Amino acid sequence: MGRTKRSKSSVAEILAALSHALDLVEGQPQGHAARTALIAGRLARVIELDEQSQRETFYVSVLKDSGCSDNSARVHKLFGGDDLLAKRNVKLIDWSNPVISVKYALTHLVPGGSVVQKLRKVPALLGPPNLVMDRLTEARCTRASLIARKLGFSAPVAEALQNLDEHWDGKGSCRHLRKEEIPLLSRIVSLAQTLEVFVSTFGLDAGFDMLESRKGKWFEPALVRAARGLRTDSELWELHHRHLEDPGVNITEIDLENEASSADIDQICEAFAAIIDAKSSFTAEHSTRVASYACELGQFFGFAPERLTILRRAALLHDVGKLGVSNMILDKPDKLTDEEFAAVKLHPKFSHDILARIRGFERITEIASAHHEKLNGRGYWRGLCADQLDLEMRILAVSDVFDALSAARPYRDALPLETVFSILDKDAGQGLDNACIEALKEIKFNGAQAAA
């Protein structure tokens, strides 16, 4: 597959690795988007798409859920339950069938609630389930398409993302395009992603049976016929199976030649920070602000440009694992239960596991995944101690708490700086680094820029 011995990843590999975070938001098994890219790429080859279009098929696949964090809060609000579970199950049903989609809605509305409680939620769905689906899809697809444009991808990639949930018979979502009105790349990736979910969940036969049963409805008949040839591609399914067992296996097949440039990496980190921050209104712009505080502190301590660059990227991505935490927990106004808090505590580990797959991100991974560690060893997820926490990790931890306290929240205004620092001071030397807190005071009160 043309693997090279590069020490840094290509753009394709970085996006494939980060797509694991998007799988988390969709409640999909790790590596779903990367395996979709594998299937879509093979299908594109079978129908003899040119090389450029084959590459575009890959990028549509790995970015297909990049807009999904935008509708997580809305899915949670609508269904009143676990957005991850609701999103996972919607991929397994034929939601364009009204009977099936009403059944789905009632299952996911207020899980564990009585029928009366469920029915009370129905008006919130604002009409038939198809209309709900249109609204959710529109938010998600428009956002994904914007992210692709921001990352500098071609118009066909953005167009395909915008129309990914359209169906051949016009009963898809959200513009109800029909047949060839739907971009070819959307038709390919839509088929590939559904096939991937079914093969991973129910096996190969169920996957191909699903294609036949949705031929002419969800999927273009000619494309389903072409996909039949993939059924006997044992190398493809062996690779798929291996990746399902170990999502750390690299199955990226395109654009492996070039290491990502520094500008590419910055652009990707910024795009993912926006995706992370869109997950909950409680964390809007959090990652971006934490990155700017961390850079101010890095400058204060006299960091060289390369060191600052690593710190900034780690700060932008530190909460990427939060994409795997349900909005049922993130947006909960009341105190979390022990079980819920245990789920929250896992997010730096998720950040670690996602970032560790990217060659050249070793240092970023270490710093980002230590942002909830405390000097006294009472932090999470590893419970590291002071002598294991270097300056970058301490800076990030202080910047993270500073933003949590100083930013306005949906339920309260921003706290005044004096109050923020009096809270931080109580933790100085115990959990958070005193020198970093003092430096931040200098910066915020006296506008200090750098160490003397």
Ligand SMILES: [Fe+2]
């Ligand atoms: Fe965090």
Ligand SMILES: [Fe+2]
């Ligand atoms: Fe954070």
